[in-house]
Amino acid sequence: QVELVESGGGWVQGGGSLRLACAATGLTFRDYTMAWFRQAPEKYREMVAAINWNGGDTFYTRSVVGRTTISRDNAKNTVYLHMTNLSPEDTAHYYCAADYAKTIENIHAAEYDYWGLGTQVTVSS
Numbered sequence: 001q002v003e004l005v006e007s008g009g010g011w012v013q014g015g016g017s018l019r020l021a022c023a024a025t026g027l028t029f030r031d032y033t034m035a036w037f038r039q040a041p042e043k044y045r046e047m048v049a050a051i052n053w054n055g056g057d058t059f060y061t062r063s064v065v066g067r068t069t070i071s072r073d074n075a076k077n078t079v080y081l082h083m084t085n086l087s088p089e090d091t092a093h094y095y096c097a098a099d100y101a102k103t104i105e106n107i108h109a110a111e112y113d114y115w116g117l118g119t120q121v122t123v124s125s
Contacts, residue, residue: 002026002114004096009119016123017084022096022116024077030054033099034072034079037109038092038121045095045109049081053102063089086123093118 008020020036035050049070050059058070064083072079079096097112099105106112 004116006119020081029077040092
């Protein structure tokens with residue numbers, strides 16, 4: 001049984017930073033591309049960042065480039081998301097997702113195989 005469990009969300013002052021973590025169990029972690037998505041009320045679920053199996057390739061959505069880092073620790077079966085210079089536009093429910101592929105092949109939510117329940121991030125102005 002695959003389980004992805006996110007942590008690290010909460011309330012953040014505008015301009016601040018956060019670090020989310022996602023611990024995965026029940027799968028061979030290094031066989032999966034991992035990603036972070038987010039969904040704000042009445043908006044579609046969008047990819048924030050993705051990382052390939054060994055961390056050698058990453059993808060970031062345009063709005064977070066330069067202030068976001070995705071990383072992974074295969075020894076701990078954990079993927080991280082570090083975001084800085086947060087704004088109210090970053091307020092959303094953040095989800096961890098796994099795609100059974102060693103390379104970043106998919107950027108759409110429907111193409112990911114496993115999901116966590118997510119963690120809420122709220123940024124004040």
